[in-house]
Amino acid sequence: MIKFAWVMKMRCPQCHNDDPLYFYSLDGRYYCRKCISFQRVFVDEILETKHKSDNRQVDYHLDFDLTPAQKNLSARLLTNYKNGQNSQVKAVCGAGKTEIVYEVIKSALNDNDRVCFTTPRKELIKELGARIQRDFSNIEVTLVYGGHCDNVAGPFIICTTHQLYRYHQTFDLMIIDEVDAFPFAGNDLLSSLFFQAIKGSYIMMSATNARCDFQLNARFHGHPLPVPKCLCLPGLIAAAMMVKDILAWKSKSKPALIFVPTIARTASIKRLLALFKIKCEIAHSKIPDVEKLIGNLKAHRYDCIVTTTLLERGITIANVQVLVIEGDHPTYSLETLIQICGRVGRKKEYPGGEVKIYARRQTKEIRQCIQAIKKANA
Amino acid sequence: MHPSDQKGQCLICFAPLDDDCALFSLLYHPPICQNCLHRFEATSGNFSVSKKPLAILYHYNEFFKKVLFNYKGRDDYALKDAFLANHLSRLKKQYASHLVVIAPSSEPDNSRRGFCPNLAIARTFTNDIFTGITKKHFYKQTSQIRRELVKDALKIECGDRLWGRKVLIFDDVITSGSTIKAMIGLIMPYQPESVEILVLASSHPARFAPDKKRSFHYRLLAALNIKRCKRLD
Numbered sequence: 001m002i003k004f005a006w007v008m009k010m011r012c013p014q015c016h017n018d019d020p021l022y023f024y025s026l027d028g029r030y031y032c033r034k035c036i037s038f039q040r041v042f043v044d045e046i047l048e049t050k051h052k053s054d055n056r057q058v059d060y061h062l063d064f065d066l067t068p069a070q071k072n073l074s075a076r077l078l079t080n081y082k083n084g085q086n087s088q089v090k091a092v093c094g095a096g097k098t099e100i101v102y103e104v105i106k107s108a109l110n111d112n113d114r115v116c117f118t119t120p121r122k123e124l125i126k127e128l129g130a131r132i133q134r135d136f137s138n139i140e141v142t143l144v145y146g147g148h149c150d151n152v153a154g155p156f157i158i159c160t161t162h163q164l165y166r167y168h169q170t171f172d173l174m175i176i177d178e179v180d181a182f183p184f185a186g187n188d189l190l191s192s193l194f195f196q197a198i199k200g201s202y203i204m205m206s207a208t209n210a211r212c213d214f215q216l217n218a219r220f221h222g223h224p225l226p227v228p229k230c231l232c233l234p235g236l237i238a239a240a241m242m243v244k245d246i247l248a249w250k251s252k253s254k255p256a257l258i259f260v261p262t263i264a265r266t267a268s269i270k271r272l273l274a275l276f277k278i279k280c281e282i283a284h285s286k287i288p289d290v291e292k293l294i295g296n297l298k299a300h301r302y303d304c305i306v307t308t309t310l311l312e313r314g315i316t317i318a319n320v321q322v323l324v325i326e327g328d329h330p331t332y333s334l335e336t337l338i339q340i341c342g343r344v345g346r347k348k349e350y351p352g353g354e355v356k357i358y359a360r361r362q363t364k365e366i367r368q369c370i371q372a373i374k375k376a377n378a
Numbered sequence: 379m380h381p382s383d384q385k386g387q388c389l390i391c392f393a394p395l396d397d398d399c400a401l402f403s404l405l406y407h408p409p410i411c412q413n414c415l416h417r418f419e420a421t422s423g424n425f426s427v428s429k430k431p432l433a434i435l436y437h438y439n440e441f442f443k444k445v446l447f448n449y450k451g452r453d454d455y456a457l458k459d460a461f462l463a464n465h466l467s468r469l470k471k472q473y474a475s476h477l478v479v480i481a482p483s484s485e486p487d488n489s490r491r492g493f494c495p496n497l498a499i500a501r502t503f504t505n506d507i508f509t510g511i512t513k514k515h516f517y518k519q520t521s522q523i524r525r526e527l528v529k530d531a532l533k534i535e536c537g538d539r540l541w542g543r544k545v546l547i548f549d550d551v552i553t554s555g556s557t558i559k560a561m562i563g564l565i566m567p568y569q570p571e572s573v574e575i576l577v578l579a580s581s582h583p584a585r586f587a588p589d590k591k592r593s594f595h596y597r598l599l600a601a602l603n604i605k606r607c608k609r610l611d
Contacts, residue, residue, distance in 0.1 A: 036448070036454050039452075
């Protein structure tokens with residue numbers, strides 16, 4: 001029989017769970033089963049985090065000037081942090097969210113505070129790490145994600161939200177990007193791990209956050225977000241139209257991202273496009289080297305990538321065009337559609353582009369996505 | 379709050395057990411839900427190692443692999459009750475008079491876990507347990523290139539307990555059968571009344587079929603040309 005913690009009110013030091021159903025006894029000590037996928041923690045355990053201090057003075061350099069809106073927001077985030085207040089930022093895709101937190105990161109690191117930049121997606125961590133290393137000077141960045149966990153101590157950690165279980169009441173400044181992304185969105189366990197890792201204050205950023213203190217509705221280059229066109233067509237005609245669109249973009253050397261709702265669908269679309277001599281590759285969670293595929297698309301070695309929602313965020317490809325197939329599929333939530341549309345026009349040299357959603361009917365999510373983008377552009 | 383006021387939940391997926399209305403659940407109150415119970419893929423047929431009867435309960439499928447990893451790799455002691463949920467009452471009766479010999483496991487791993495995985499599972503159906511077979515030195519079985527050398531790495535202590543007893547060798551997974559064969563080799567000099575083997579899972583149960591030509595599994599695998607199975611004893 002399960003020996004539950006009936007008498008005492010217990011609390012897991014890792015995930016803060018206090019539901020007695022998740023506690024189990026081993027030799028008279030109780031451990032939490034709710035967060036055991038991260039590590040086993042006994043309720044009487046005192047969790048400690050390895051610290052590594054660094055007294056280096058860091059600075060950053062950008063190849064472009066921040067817009068007045070970005071500068072203003074950057075200053076307000078710094079003030080909030082100095083006052084020990086939390087901040088929630090809503091900024092449209094391509095608004096330059098990462099750059100607006102550079103100032104507050106610099107200030108915190110120079111004050112010898114511990115800083116963490118976290119996001120739910122592993123692909124974004126690698127890209128973010130490279131970006132920070134490039135833009136900052138004299139900085140020591142520790143990247144922590146699944147399969148890259150040998151070194152977990154440092155003054156500045158960039159990690160996936162899953163790795164936050166390693167840190168307990170550690171960070172004076174915690175920055176989280178893409179709060180609305182899977183698997184963080186709606187996951188109580190990851191949310192608990194996020195809050196228990198914070199010692200000071202946090203900055204939450206996303207493109208679709210309903211609750212926000214600060215908003216950034218314009219992209220850094222000042223051009224509006226591309227409004228998606230929703231075309232309600234039966235499957236066969238939609239497929240023909242898709243091929244026509246990609247051939248047109250191919251003739252103008254425009255790379256394309258084709259979003260499909262399931263992994264199974266990627267292969268069938270690839271086979272269809274191969275009939276028309278369109279060079280394409282597929283990307284989904286089971287494909288190991290997605291970064292290489294993106295690099296090849298940027299280098300125009302492929303005409304398009306057929307992908308699941310894996311590439312919905314964090315990807316910047318110059319002059320990219322986007323097609324969404326089966327847009328009425330439940331996979332496409334409002335947040336997902338907004339992020340997908342946000343892939344287009346992120347570069348200053350190519351601020352525009354096309355986003356087409358092929359669907360059998362216009363869903364509530366598609367309508368809301370179009371309205372949200374129009375509202376942000378207004 | 380009294381324990382009986384609490385609703386139970388599945389040890390594996392945490393789903394409430396109150397939703398289960400299968401007759402088996404109503405009669406035996408297993409600690410896992412019907413959905414998880416069905417994902418343990420049962421084996422069928424007769425098996426043997428070194429001419430000793432072998433009972434393999436499940437196929438080593440992805441689900442079993444995951445649950446075993448959570449138990450042994452993530453140190454989730456609670457899962458000891460999950461593996462035999464379907465067989466517990468039968469095993470208690472069948473092996474009531476047996477002395478259960480536990481396959482040896484790594485001491486450093488057991489010390490980290492705070493429990494011995496095989497021993498904890500065996501304790502769910504018997505209290506007559508022999509833990510005298512141990513490793514002479516630390517080695518990882520999966521990293522052994524020549525598995526038949528396992529026999530040189532095991533030793534037995536207090537083997538007198540085995541004299542004239544019905545012995546049941548218990549292990550979690552059988553792959554090549556080398557460990558079990560080495561254990562049989564260590565047990566036989568003490569002249570037990572009988573030796574039987576119980577393992578939780580195997581990825582190739584057909585390897586241990588008594589007559590491979592007559593084995594349905596072997597013929598099916600051979601017909602499908604999935605993998606040539608080598609008879610080991």
